[in-house]
Amino acid sequence: MQNLHTFKTVEQAINNAIIDHLKSRYEINDDDLNRIKRYTLVEIPSEKEYGDIAITVAMRLAKHLKEPPSKIAESIVKAVEGCGITFESVDIAEPGFVNLRLGWNILLDTLYEAINNREYSCWDILKKNDGAPLSIQVEFVSANPTGPLNIVNARASALGLALSNLLGKMGAEVEKEYFVNDRGRQIDLLAESILTAKKIEDGEDVRYPDEGYKGRYIEELASEMNKDLYRMGDIKGIGVWASEKIRKEQERVLRDFGVEFDRWYHQSYITDEEYNNVLNTLRDRNALYEADKAVWIKTSEYGDVQDWVLITSDGRYTYHLADLAYHINKYRRRYDRVINILGPDHHAHMAMMLAGVKALGIPEGWLEIIIAQQVNIVEKGKRLKMGKRLGRYITMEELMKEVSPDVCKFFFLDRAPSAHIDFDFEVAKKTSLENPVFYIQYAYARIESLRREATRAGILIPDNLQVNMGLYGEEEKEIAREVFYYPQVVKMSAMGRKTQLLTCYLHNLAGKFHRYYTRNRILGVDRDLSYARQLLSFSVASVIRDGLNVLGISAPERM
Incomplete structure (x- = not known):
């Protein structure tokens, strides 16, 4: 099937028609034209009464074109009517909205595309x-x-995986990287904590270092430590051994969670030459100064609220210098863009890095930083205080023993990264339709069960069969409309870094199908009617499977 109507093809036809019409009717220079092209011309309406597609650009163009929005909207209607696609209706609403309603000529194409085209939700946006x-x-x-x-x-791993998948859907070539901070004071503290635990194990009366690490894992590492390292009290050697052992365990836990990285880059890989390159570049750009025997970067001149120390008064390189050197390394690897997902305690570091890379002469916009906010553990309605150095925390592995990775990912992705999450184990462990993940997966499993039953009975819809659209009513149209929206939801989720749009969409689609399934028989009815309902159902299954896959969540065929 060629030239089928989907959100992408409809949007492209409308956009081209509007741009061509504006060029012919108004005096628009190339800069203004490029600005208009960056607008989102075709939108999903917030309310059903506004139609199936909304065009709101008339309000944004009114001041520039020096015409009332309603007048511009009339021009847009003429453009849409000549775009080569027949809509059920095209209306104007004050002050200048253009509302379109889709007919089955478009929606039926959408159902076939969702089933047959693996790239149904893919876009060619992120291209050179x-x-x-x-x-x-x-x-x-x-x-x-x-x-x-x-x-x-x-939470960060769920977000990073989903965002990587979404950007891939937009046409980008994505690499996932983990930066291993295997140098610095925290590694010495780790080694000192393990050494202390070993001494306590041997009966010595010693105390853990201030700001040191505690917990069963420290005691286990102390028991496993090489006797020679212990005998010599080799802090550096213990730190190298322990940090790499912990890193390998982190890698295993992430793999169990369904997240694998293309590259693990260690801070220890950064060479003296790379550190010096950062310092020389900043010095050449007059972005360094000395004060109190330390070397500072002038980040306050590049958008930060303060300057930061790169070399301490006793000659030690700070983590800020290491991170700048690491990002120069990224830039030289020729990534077009870099996205960092940082934890909730990194707001100051985010400001420093954005200013620092600008001070280094890296183009603005190359680095994007997302803060994934705090996750609070809730038990019996109360938040628990957690922390590695307190020795009290819920490890990622313990989390997965209580709640499946699928449920964890959905709960984390169902909120904006900037929002705090109260993670209630009792709610997350429910295996009923109250659990949104179970609810969505069960819709998919139901449809796959229908497929198996239809295959066994020899009544499965034949490939590429043209169903009778006259057999569909408003209830089917409501579901088909949701299938039509799916590529746009994927695009909005990717470009806006809003995974919660996709989770909400999938939950809504699953709900509409569950209600439809309850009220309508799919099999065991008139053959043509069954084929029409199978087509609708299988298109929903294709969308749910694809959406869950993007989120890194499984789509089980049996539940």
Whole structure:
């Protein structure tokens, strides 16, 4: 089937028609035209009474074109009517909205495309001028190798995986990277904590270092430590051994969660030459100064509220210098864009990094930073205080023993990254339709059960059969409309970094199908009617499977 109507083809036809019409009717220079092209011309209406597609650009163009929005809307209607697609209705609403309603000529195409085209939800947005995909690196989790991964790391891993998948849907070539902070004071503290635990095990009366690490894992590492390292009190050697052992365990836990990285980059890989390159570049750009025997970067001149120390008064390199060197390394790897997902305690570091890369001369917009906010553990209605150095925390592995990775990911992705999450285990562990993940997966499993039953009975809809659209009513149209919206929801989720749009959409689609399934027989009815309902059902299954896959969540065929 060729030239089928989907959201993408309808949007492209409307956009082209509007742009061509504006060019012919108004005096618009190239800069203004490019600005208009960046507008979202076709939108999903917030309310059903506004139609199936809304065009709101008339209000944004009114001042520039010096015409009332209603007048511009009339021009847009003429453009839409000549775009080559027949709509059920095209209306104007004050002050200048253009509302379109879809007919089955469009929606039926959508159902076939959802089933037959694996790239139904893919876009060619994130491309270079030559058509090659943009190269985007997503760095996430990057927890210090000083202890087990925790529930906040689980949130970051869910977000990083889903965002990487979404950007791939937009046409980008995405690499997932984990930065291992295997140098610095935290590694020495780790080693000192393990050494202390071993001494306590041997009966010595010693105390853990201030700001040191505690917990069963420290005691286990102390028991496993090489006798020579212990005998020599080799803090550096213990730190290297322990941090790498912890990192390997982190990698295993992430794999069990369904997240694998393309690259693990260690801070220890950064060479003296790379550190010096950062310092020399900043010095050449007059972005360094000395004060109190320390070397500072002038981040306050590049958008931050303060300057930061890169080399301490005793000659030690700070983590800020290491991170700038790491990002120069990324830039030289020729990524077109880099996205970092940081934890809730990194707001100041985010400001420093954005200013720092600008001070280094890296183009603005190359680095994007997302803060994944705190996850609070709720038990019996109360938040629990957690922390590695307190020795009290829920590890990512413990989380997965209580709640499946699928449920964890959905709960984390169902809120904006900037929103705090209260994670209630009792709610997350429910295996009923009250659980949104179970609710969505069960809709998919129901449809797959229908497919198996139809196959066994020899009544499965034949490939590429043209169903009778006259057999569909308003109830089917409501579901088909949701299937039509799916590519746009994927685009909005990717470009806006809003995974919660996709989770909400899937839950809504599953709900509409569950209600439809309850009220209508799919099999065991007139053959043509069954074929029409199978087509609708299987298109829903294709969308749910694809959407869950994007989120890193499984789509079980049996439940």
